[in-house]
Amino acid sequence: MSAVFERRLLTRDRGVGVFQKLWRIPWLFVLLLCAVAGVGYVALYSAGGGDPDLYANRHGLRFGFCLVMVLCLALVDVRLFARLAWLGYAAALGLLVLVALHGQVGGGAQRWIAIGPLQLQPSELMKIMLVLMLAAYFHRASWERMGNPFFLLPPLLLVLVPVGLIFKQPNLGTSLIVLALGGVMFWAAGVRWWKFAGVLGLMAAAAPILYANLRDYQRARITTFLDPESDPLGAGYNIIQSKIALGSGGIWGKGFLQGTQGHLNFLPEKETDFIFTMIAEEFGLVGALVTLALLLLVVAFCVLVALRCKHQFGRLLALGLGANWFLYVFVNVAMVTGGIPVGGVPLPLISHGGSAMLTTMLGFGLLLSVWVHRDLEFGVARD
Template sequence: MITEKRLLRAEPNFRLLAKLWRINWIYVLLICLLGGVGYGALYSAGGGSAKPFAGPQSIRFALGVVMMVALAMVSPKLLVKLAWPFYFFSLALLVAVLRMGHVGKGAERWLILGGVQLQPSELAKIALALALATWFHRASYKRMGNPLFLIPPAIMTLVPVALVLKEPNLGTAVIIACVGAAIFLGAGMRLWQVALLAAPVPFLGEFAYSHLHDYQKARITTFLHPESDPLGAGYNIIQSKIALGSGGMWGQGYLHGTQGQLNFLPEKQTDFIFTMIAEEWGLVGGLCVMGLLLLTILGGMLMALRCRHQFGRLLALGISMNFFLYCAVNLSMVMGAIPVGGVPLPLISYGGSAMLTVMFGFGLLLSVYVHRDMRFGEVERAGV
């Protein structure tokens, strides 16, 4: 009988078949369901047409699925070798944004490369997760207790955070910092070290607020008192709450949402896509979408737990945390729980950089799962 392990040690073609068999296809199906939800929502945002949102997004998603499955075949050993070049490449792109980036809505966040618009801050999240997982994957518990050992990865985290803040892009900078913090904790950082790092946070928060741009301060003021400027800074969140409330239990019906179809809802294809879904499908539809997102997050965490090597566990943790923060920030934002920060809902909101970056991360996550039984000392001997 040909077992999975024997296939992994067989000829390259058989090893490829074994890897394809080991992919978590249920997880791939879950991602495709979210992509289908996104297509339906963007079709509605386009007024019942695939143009201008749903059609291009479906092409990006199809390319993303191919890329995701291809990345699942890549060995963790190769990922470790590529981690540092990829990290420094992402830093170079962030620096390039500050020097010659495309300005949109008061911020330099995009590069135009060959007619393609790229947001390097999205790549920086995955690059940081790869670099930190590489740094910590051989660290012993005793070594994690040495503060000097944590200084280089702390600098590795702070550099992209500072560059993204400079754009300025506060929401993405916070997500990058949280991804780094999650990997630190997953690697075995001591609680007293966490408390030591957390102690100056209130003072840093006050310092950061004093250096925010006027529009960023206006977002915080609007969050606290949205009714103070209902036709200006408070317009977005007020319209979002109206749309959420008007959906009721079962919604107004597909393509029949008043706020979305009559264009009262701002940025309905990006930041406020969930609001339009809840208006058309109601509380039940919104909870179903949130359930799919939750299953995707939990699935990533479970794949991290099943991995035998530390590199895979930390990388899967970082990618899952990134996806969780995307969802948490966007959903909290459209419900008025936090200030509006311009963070899209992954796999559902319209956008190229965020879509392809999330799919790239899922490809790495599936690679971890495919090679979950391999220890780094065993990878070369198994020929994987």
């Protein structure tokens, strides 16, 4: 990047003040995030048996802190994030390596690391940093460079290295989501479709090797997905109870705090992975559809940001963040309804947990920065 371009990058838009940027923040989207978090508060209040101190209050406090962080990030010039993307990616990758060496074990997996009072899951942070890094890399690419395989090799490594580290934790679900995010970014940047066909062919050929290296419990999840009744008291228990709860809610639900599967502790992990099932049991099909509508409105806003943004970096970043949110929602809902094998993927801003909320809201801070600075001239550096 030339010095002239660098100076132009940093000096343009100096006349826009903080109050002008605050005016540009899409406050309706902020209210939408509050509504989604509010659904989470209500669901976690019920999951705690009516005790707000068990899950709900901590959820509210985390969201309040993260919302302040989002608004602060929205005021930061989005071009600064592009320049520091490599640093964020390197930090997330370093944390993944640290987890592999000294991470805390829970549920048979080594996925967490303690940073002060926070139990951080670096794989969640990597999702955001990978999207940011790929957006920063691809925003400078011309159509001709996108056709050069050597130009695509570095970003491919940027995707495959964290996928491998996450898979070894083991965390098959998150590693596949990170791989899918990388695919979305490559597609959005303009990679030719036949390259995707080649990669999918290689993945299909490697599937037997991947299956052979899965842990026993991961294989059991796949077997249970195909036939849950084959082990109703073991590997199939979770999904069977989830389906019972979903069906028993009917159209309007059993009522707030009246869900029998959840409150009689038949429904497993009702405050985290299976919280959507609890919502459906107590508020029925109507409550489930309203929740899904709120979640999909977030995706719609991400697409709107990408369409309205004038610079490639912002478009790629918005699409990647929207894809991350969509994959969260799709995998969780498909999992609890029996559409895919069960895996440990929470419902964003609704499930109990600090790492997913912190990293998700970090992504929304970047998204709002793109929106606030969507009209900037974010030029392409000349070689």
